Amino acid sequence: MNKKPALGPIDTDANVDATITKCLDPNKPTSFFLYAGAGSGKTYSLEVALKKFNDNHRERFLRNGQRIAVITFTNDARGEIMSRVAKRHGENDTLFVISTIHSFCWSLIQNFHSDIQRWYREKIPAEIAELEEKQRNGRAGQASIDRARSIEQKSAMLEWLEKPREFTYNPNGINSGKASLTHADVLKITADFISNKPSMQVAFTNQFPFLLIDESQDTSKVLIDAFFELEHRNHEHFALGLFGDMMQRIYADGQPNLGKSIPERWETPIKKMNHRSAQRIVELGNSIRRDRDSIDQDQMARDDSEVGVVRLFVADSGTADRLETEASVRKKMSVYCSDSLWIDNSIAQYAIPQTVKSLTLEHHMAAARMEFEDVFDALDKNSSLSTGLRDGTLAGVAFFSKIIQPMIEAHEQDSSFAVMSHLRNNKCPLLDVQKLQCSPFANKPLKPIQDAISDIIGLNLSNSSTRFIDVLRVVAKHNLFSVPESLQPFVHTQEESDHLAIESADPKSTLAAWRRFLEAPYSQILPYSRYVANEGEFGTHQGVKGLEFERVLVVLDDYTARGFLFNYEKVFGAKELSASDNKKIALGEETGIDRTTRLLYVTCTRAEKSLALIAYTENPDALIAGAIKRGWFQSTEIEKL
Numbered sequence: 001m002n003k004k005p006a007l008g009p010i011d012t013d014a015n016v017d018a019t020i021t022k023c024l025d026p027n028k029p030t031s032f033f034l035y036a037g038a039g040s041g042k043t044y045s046l047e048v049a050l051k052k053f054n055d056n057h058r059e060r061f062l063r064n065g066q067r068i069a070v071i072t073f074t075n076d077a078r079g080e081i082m083s084r085v086a087k088r089h090g091e092n093d094t095l096f097v098i099s100t101i102h103s104f105c106w107s108l109i110q111n112f113h114s115d116i117q118r119w120y121r122e123k124i125p126a127e128i129a130e131l132e133e134k135q136r137n138g139r140a141g142q143a144s145i146d147r148a149r150s151i152e153q154k155s156a157m158l159e160w161l162e163k164p165r166e167f168t169y170n171p172n173g174i175n176s177g178k179a180s181l182t183h184a185d186v187l188k189i190t191a192d193f194i195s196n197k198p199s200m201q202v203a204f205t206n207q208f209p210f211l212l213i214d215e216s217q218d219t220s221k222v223l224i225d226a227f228f229e230l231e232h233r234n235h236e237h238f239a240l241g242l243f244g245d246m247m248q249r250i251y252a253d254g255q256p257n258l259g260k261s262i263p264e265r266w267e268t269p270i271k272k273m274n275h276r277s278a279q280r281i282v283e284l285g286n287s288i289r290r291d292r293d294s295i296d297q298d299q300m301a302r303d304d305s306e307v308g309v310v311r312l313f314v315a316d317s318g319t320a321d322r323l324e325t326e327a328s329v330r331k332k333m334s335v336y337c338s339d340s341l342w343i344d345n346s347i348a349q350y351a352i353p354q355t356v357k358s359l360t361l362e363h364h365m366a367a368a369r370m371e372f373e374d375v376f377d378a379l380d381k382n383s384s385l386s387t388g389l390r391d392g393t394l395a396g397v398a399f400f401s402k403i404i405q406p407m408i409e410a411h412e413q414d415s416s417f418a419v420m421s422h423l424r425n426n427k428c429p430l431l432d433v434q435k436l437q438c439s440p441f442a443n444k445p446l447k448p449i450q451d452a453i454s455d456i457i458g459l460n461l462s463n464s465s466t467r468f469i470d471v472l473r474v475v476a477k478h479n480l481f482s483v484p485e486s487l488q489p490f491v492h493t494q495e496e497s498d499h500l501a502i503e504s505a506d507p508k509s510t511l512a513a514w515r516r517f518l519e520a521p522y523s524q525i526l527p528y529s530r531y532v533a534n535e536g537e538f539g540t541h542q543g544v545k546g547l548e549f550e551r552v553l554v555v556l557d558d559y560t561a562r563g564f565l566f567n568y569e570k571v572f573g574a575k576e577l578s579a580s581d582n583k584k585i586a587l588g589e590e591t592g593i594d595r596t597t598r599l600l601y602v603t604c605t606r607a608e609k610s611l612a613l614i615a616y617t618e619n620p621d622a623l624i625a626g627a628i629k630r631g632w633f634q635s636t637e638i639e640k641l
Contacts, residue, residue, distance in 0.1 A: 003631075005282045007303040008273060016269040017045050020241070021052040023267055024068075024210055026060065029239035031231055032267035033216070033258075035246075037299050038285060038605030039276025039548065042243050043077075046070070046212065047084045049241075050096055053210075058095055066207060069097045071104045072214035074391075075172065081214070097208070101219060102171040102183055105190035108204070112193065113166045116181070119189055121161050128154050134509075146511040149489035182485070183393055184384070191226035201230055205238040216242035217249040217258055224258065235265070247289045247297070248602050274299040276548050278308020278609050285605045287632045288597060309337045309610040312633050314620045315641040317558075322369070322616070325641065326553065329614050330356060332639070333551070337610045342551055357549035359603040363390055365557050370531055372524040378516035385513055392532030396486040396514060400522070401529040403481055404471060408461065411453055423449065429479050452478030461522050468525075469518035486510075490518055552607035554600075556615040571596045573626025574619050614641075 016034065023030040036042035053068060061067065072078050082098050099107065109116065131151050138144055160178050169181040181189070193200050211227065213219055231240045246258060262268055274282045282301040289297065313329050334342035341355040360366040367376035375397070379389045388394030392401070403426050410418035423431055430448050455474045459466045469490060476483055476491035483491055489511065556568045569575040571593055577585075584591045604611060617623045620640055627633045 003283070003286065003298070005274075005279055005286060005299060005301045007279070007305075008300045009303055010273075010275070012273040012300060013041070013045075013271045016271050017048045017052075019267055019269045020045060020049045021056075023239060023241065024049060024053050024057075026057055026209060029209060029235075029237065030267055031235065031239045031241065031263070031265075032269065033242040033244070033262050035268065035270040035297060036243060037245050037247065037271065037274065037289075037297055038601070039274040040271035040299070041273070041275050042214070042245075042271070043080060043084070045271065046081065046214065046243060049212075050085060054095060061095060066209055067095055067097050068210045068212065069099070069104065069208040070212045070214065071099050071101050071219075073101060073218055075100055077214060100171060101223070102186055105186050105223070106169050106171055106181075108200070109186070109190050109193055110167075110169070112200075114164065115193065115197070116167050116189055117161055117165055119192060121158065124154050124158050124161075128158075143509070143512055143515070146489050146515055150511055153485070153488050178485075180485075182395060183388065187220045187223050191220070191222040194226040194230055201233065204230065205234045209237060210239050210241060212241040212243065214243050216244040217246050218244075228261075232263075245297075247598055249598060250602060270297060272298075272300045274301055274605075276608055277301070277605060278306040278607075280308040280310045281605065281607050281611050284310050284611070284632060285601060287630070288601045288604065291597075291630075306609060308607075309333075310633070310637055311336060311612050312624075312627055312638045313612065313614040313641055314623055314638065315614060315616050316620060317616045317618050319616060319641075322555075322557070326358070326555065326614060328641075329553065329612055333553075333610060333612045337551075339551070339610065342610070356551045356553055357606065358553045358555060359606065360555050360557075365555060366531055367528075370527040372528040372531065374520035375517060375524045375528050378520055379513050382510055382513040384510060390532070392529075395484040396517070397528070399481075399484050399487065400468060400471065400525050401532075404456070404475065405525050405529065407453070408456065411457065419453070426481060428481060448478065449480070452480040456480075459522075464521040464523055466522050467519050468522050471522050472518065486514055487518070490514065547606060548608050549606055550609045552603070552611050554603045554611070554613045556600075556613060558616070567592050568596050568600065568615065569617055569619075569623065571600065572615070572617075572623045573629060574617050574623035 020032060020034065023032045034042065034045060036045070050068070050070075070081060072081060078098055078100050085096055085098065097104070128151055131147050131154070135144060135147050135151070138147070157178060165179060167181055168179050169186055171183075171186075194204065213224075213227070216224065227240055231238060242258075244258070249258075274285070277285070279301040282299050282305075286298045311333065313332070315325055319325050330342045334340055360369075363380070364373065364376055367373040376389070379385045379394070379397070385394060389397060392398065403422075407419060407422050410422055428449070430452070452474065455478065456471060459470050459474065461471070472483070472487060472491060475481055558567055558569050567575065570577060570581070577593070581591050581593065604613070615623055624638050624640065627638060628635055
């Protein structure tokens with residue numbers, strides 16, 4: 001049943017900030033997990049904690065050469081924290097090291113070249129053995145050709161590693177070439193070193209007696225486990241501070257049991273107040289999480305907040321023009337909310353939202369609407385690739401979105417300066433001084449670059465028949481850029497693969513996933529890039545987590561999401577649970593219902609004043625009945641379209 005949220009004053013959670021301040025005492029460091037639901041002011045609590053620490057312990061820490069490390073998930077989150085710290089302590093404050101996870105990890109391992117080399121020399125033979133086993137048991141065909149190339153590539157890498165090497169890494173860029181580390185490997189190597197190198201453990205805890213982790217529920221499981229072990233061994237002089245909310249875990253590689261594995265000696269403060277949303281939206285958020293969250297975290301609403309408006313619209317899954325249907329929902333909301341700004345938002349396919357934020361429960365819904373579903377389908381089912389695909393950091397895709405496409409756009413704008421600047425910034429091999437000096441085109445040293453770009457443009461990139469593999473092979477042929485390791489098995493033209501036929505391979509196979517991606521139309525790179533940059537009409541739940549919008553439209557559509565990993569109709573009770581669902585529930589394992597409910601919570605709680613949900617379903621009456629039975633909506637808040 002619906003339960004209206006309690007109301008409280010703005011300073012309701014002041015005791016939580018006092019608890020965190022007490023934990024950050026160098027004389028008695030205490031680890032903590034701050035449970036902070038949507039809109040609860042998690043970043044504000046972090047800001048207050050750092051201010052109090054600065055006031056109480058700054059001189060002592062700086063004198064001892066010690067600092068507090070703060071790591072967060074995205075550059076945007078880092079920028080927000082840094083801007084708040086800078087307002088209080090100045091731009092160049094040295095007491096606080098505020099980094100993204102990848103930047104921080106690289107700072108820890110960047111001088112351990114021989115250890116990194118040893119790590120790869122132990123890892124690569126196991127990968128080769130796994131590929132060789134698949135070769136022995138697999139069929140002849142394109143997948144076999146790809147595996148053979150990958151074995152050859154990894155064997156060459158092992159040979160390269162026989163001599164001492166130094167490694168490079170760019171946390172915010174594309175990492176290609178033998179000496180470049182991938183984003184995933186940086187996390188794995190750091191976790192391994194923290195767990196197994198006593199010298200690093202001592203150096204780390206001496207330099208950083210406190211490590212604060214924002215969005216800890218989505219931090220890589222292997223890294224979180226390593227930090228927990230470090231804290232367990234050194235808790236008398238080192239403390240972890242975790243900020244997060246397990247109900248907002250959206251990445252598959254996070255630690256699913258983080259909220260259940262907190263040691264008893266840790267502090268576990270809970271922020272109760274939702275400072276963001278109107279009362280009705282807080283009430284809905286409480287209802288959604290109540291059956292799925294192991295911790296009682298009903299939020300309060302501020303006593304000066306609005307009542308707010310929530311509506312659920314239910315449409316048949318056979319609805320042909322979904323964009324038009326969603327536009328009609330906006331019009332209805334403008335009436336229900338007496339708010340004309342609900343209809344001022346353009347519904348153009350790639351419009352930048354102005355007044356209404358449309359959020360999809362699952363990425364594939366947006367992929368289908370924005371027409372990059374071939375890219376998404378190819379890579380998302382592979383667990384090692386899905387996170388990077390969804391946040392835009394996957395090197396093999398970012399190679400096209402952040403290197404190739406910007407170069408093409410600069411060329412189309414007839415800006416030679418922009419093209420050359422882009423080539424230099426991305427270390428175009430053709431600009432190597434020695435190659436330019438030895439060039440057979442003495443009078444036209446840039447001719448190889450011009451030829452390469454002309455060949456790429458000549459592929460007719462807007463044509464759906466032009467694939468990523470076509471662009472990749474032209475780039476590789478001209479050596480225009482270094483090709484990421486994940487794409488190297490595919491750069492050589494093979495007569496037997498002119499048609500690029502794929503055998504029915506395991507969709508979880510990494511090589512098969514990349515092969516499928518490379519067969520996708522290159523034209524899909526533009527809508528994909530807009531989506532991960534949060535510039536399209538439909539926002540990602542990763543991109544908007546932590547953000548807020550006055551008006552939100554949440555689109556629920558299993559039929560464009562294709563039901564993989566997520567199924568909101570089961571969450572609403574419009575479909576029966578499968579035997580597999582019931583088995584996982586009995587075993588205490590995570591189900592698609594858990595994942596879907598979390599995403600529903602994240603998307604709904606972005607709204608400040610008014611929220612509309614539109615659900616497409618085969619059985620509208622069953623979904624409506626389920627929504628009412630669960631106590632999420634009153635019958636007067638539901639409209640069948």
